[in-house]
Amino acid sequence: MGNFLVWVVWFVAAFACLGSAAAVVSFANPFYSALALIGNLGSLAVLYLLLSAEFVAAAQVLVYAGAVMVMFLFVIAYLGRHADAPWAGGPSWQALGAVAAAGALMVEIVVVVGLKASGRLAKAPDVGVAFGSPSEIGRVFLSDHLLAFEITSIVLLAAAVGGVVLGSQAHEDEPKPSSGSAAGTRAK
Amino acid sequence: MNEPWWIDLIKAVILINLLLGMFAYMTWVERKLLGRMQLRYGPNRAGPFGLLQPIADLVKLIRKESFYPATAVDFLYITAPIVSTFTALLAFAVIPWGEGWHIAGYDISGEIADVPISLILIFALGALGVYGFIVGGWASDSKYALLGSMRTCAQLVSYEVALALSVLGVVLMAGSLSLTQIIDEQQHTIWYVIPQFVGFVVFLAAGTAETNRPPFDLPEADTELVAGYHTEYSGMRFGLFSMAEYVNMIVLSSLCVTLFLGGWLGPWPPLGPLWFLLKVLILIGFFIWLRATLPRLRYDQLMAFGWKVLLPVATLNALVTAALVVAFS
Numbered sequence: 001m002g003n004f005l006v007w008v009v010w011f012v013a014a015f016a017c018l019g020s021a022a023a024v025v026s027f028a029n030p031f032y033s034a035l036a037l038i039g040n041l042g043s044l045a046v047l048y049l050l051l052s053a054e055f056v057a058a059a060q061v062l063v064y065a066g067a068v069m070v071m072f073l074f075v076i077a078y079l080g081r082h083a084d085a086p087w088a089g090g091p092s093w094q095a096l097g098a099v100a101a102a103g104a105l106m107v108e109i110v111v112v113v114g115l116k117a118s119g120r121l122a123k124a125p126d127v128g129v130a131f132g133s134p135s136e137i138g139r140v141f142l143s144d145h146l147l148a149f150e151i152t153s154i155v156l157l158a159a160a161v162g163g164v165v166l167g168s169q170a171h172e173d174e175p176k177p178s179s180g181s182a183a184g185t186r187a188k
Numbered sequence: 189m190n191e192p193w194w195i196d197l198i199k200a201v202i203l204i205n206l207l208l209g210m211f212a213y214m215t216w217v218e219r220k221l222l223g224r225m226q227l228r229y230g231p232n233r234a235g236p237f238g239l240l241q242p243i244a245d246l247v248k249l250i251r252k253e254s255f256y257p258a259t260a261v262d263f264l265y266i267t268a269p270i271v272s273t274f275t276a277l278l279a280f281a282v283i284p285w286g287e288g289w290h291i292a293g294y295d296i297s298g299e300i301a302d303v304p305i306s307l308i309l310i311f312a313l314g315a316l317g318v319y320g321f322i323v324g325g326w327a328s329d330s331k332y333a334l335l336g337s338m339r340t341c342a343q344l345v346s347y348e349v350a351l352a353l354s355v356l357g358v359v360l361m362a363g364s365l366s367l368t369q370i371i372d373e374q375q376h377t378i379w380y381v382i383p384q385f386v387g388f389v390v391f392l393a394a395g396t397a398e399t400n401r402p403p404f405d406l407p408e409a410d411t412e413l414v415a416g417y418h419t420e421y422s423g424m425r426f427g428l429f430s431m432a433e434y435v436n437m438i439v440l441s442s443l444c445v446t447l448f449l450g451g452w453l454g455p456w457p458p459l460g461p462l463w464f465l466l467k468v469l470i471l472i473g474f475f476i477w478l479r480a481t482l483p484r485l486r487y488d489q490l491m492a493f494g495w496k497v498l499l500p501v502a503t504l505n506a507l508v509t510a511a512l513v514v515a516f517s
Contacts, residue, residue, distance in 0.1 A: 031326065035264075035323070038319070054303070054304070054305055055305055055308070058305050058308040058309055058312050059308065059312075061312040061315065061316065062308060062311055062315050065312075065315070065316065066312060066318070067345065067348070070315070070318055070341055071345075073319070073322055073323075073341070074322070074338065074341050077322065077325075077334060077337070077338065078338065133304060134304070134305060134308075
């Protein structure tokens with residue numbers, strides 16, 4: 001019964017993932033594409049849950065499906081409802097190339113996973129109780145993967161500083177609102 | 189633990205009905221209290237003391253013609269209030285409201301779901317609830333609704349950061365993200381409102397902004413925006429948005445009680461839910477009092493307060509707590 005339930009959840013989540021991913025690139029309206037991307041990230045979180053990585057799943061929803069995508073929607077809603085699709089009217093060889101590249105990537109992933117884990121896929125997962133818990137993830141981050149963790153933090157800091165610099169430059173380039181002169185002419 | 193699934197189901201049904209009943213009577217309490225604070229009577233026509241007012245309101249909302257703009261995007265327009273209400277109600281599932289009981293061979297725990305990451309789960313659900321507001325405003329195809337949803341979005345995203353950082357001190361002290369364990373720790377030591385007073389104040393301020401309560405109710409500033417993101421909603425769809433807002437307020441008060449005020453702890457543990465309810469009601473009364481006292485902030489003041497006051501204070505609090513926890517452990 002429990003196993004059957006897992007299968008049903010996996011089936012629904014996996015196909016929701018694929019369907020929403022296809023929807024992201026096929027909607028003409030970018031607002032719908034962003035909503036489909038939220039659906040995609042959400043169904044990925046369900047797959048993480050099935051892999052007993054509950055912390056990663058919650059963080060995925062909180063950070064990606066929540067905070068990051070809200071920014072996407074914010075910008076798209078500001079740009080207006082009838083914005084053009086980003087690549088509408090592009091040459092058709094680009095579409096063919098994209099499909100071919102995606103197919104190659106998929107074959108590659110299947111082959112690599114099959115070769116690496118051919119003997120182990122049929123067995124039950126051997127994960128401990130602590131696997132996927134916040135404390136275990138924190139321990140791995142601060143011991144085995146400390147360098148990668150710290151480099152990521154520097155990259156994020158650089159991105160944040162870059163955002164501030166770009167934002168302040170954009171402000172300087174804008175023509176100053178000539179409120180004084182406008183008020184003056186109106187007074188005349 | 190001998191707790192079959194149907195006990196959880198019964199608890200969930202009771203809890204959802206309690207929450208909705210509480211939402212209905214919160215509107216009554218709020219109008220009555222506001223009235224008294226402003227030297228008015230408040231609702232006093234339907235039933236004794238106006239006690240039937242929420243029911244009259246409900247009947248009115250349900251019977252109202254559901255009117256919407258011809259250009260509104262149907263599917264999203266209808267889904268948006270449902271998403272907001274659903275996430276608001278779901279968040280309550282992980283909040284512990286009692287010690288747990290042992291009746292007739294069955295164990296009944298004091299929460300619906302005890303997950304080790306319940307605190308992050310509540311924040312994740314809150315992050316998803318924002319979509320109801322922004323999608324609802326966008327799908328209405330109205331400039332006031334869109335502006336309102338933009339404001340909601342900017343405000344919620346800004347204050348979510350301060351809110352999350354303000355609870356970090358509690359998480360560090362308890363050493364856990366599980367709400368039941370945080371209460372256990374408080375039972376053995378001290379209510380965290382005393383060592384984490386700064387975090388408590390930041391949480392209250394950011395929480396008021398998270399739930400769009402005055403003085404942070406800019407998303408629905410009626411003088412500028414008509415009513416904000418739900419301008420084009422009427423009938424029970426508007427009712428759902430309103431429900432989401434009040435339930436969010438109950439959930440936030442409950443979270444505050446759990447993290448800082450010892451949750452269900454109080455004299456004689458079997459009465460836990462009663463102490464819990466009492467504390468939540470006091471906090472809700474505080475929110476209503478704030479509404480009657482403080483005028484609405486200006487938009488730039490709101491943003492400056494969030495980013496330049498609350499966020500640095502919350503960060504500093506987390507850093508100091510981390511240093512102290514390491515020093516004394």
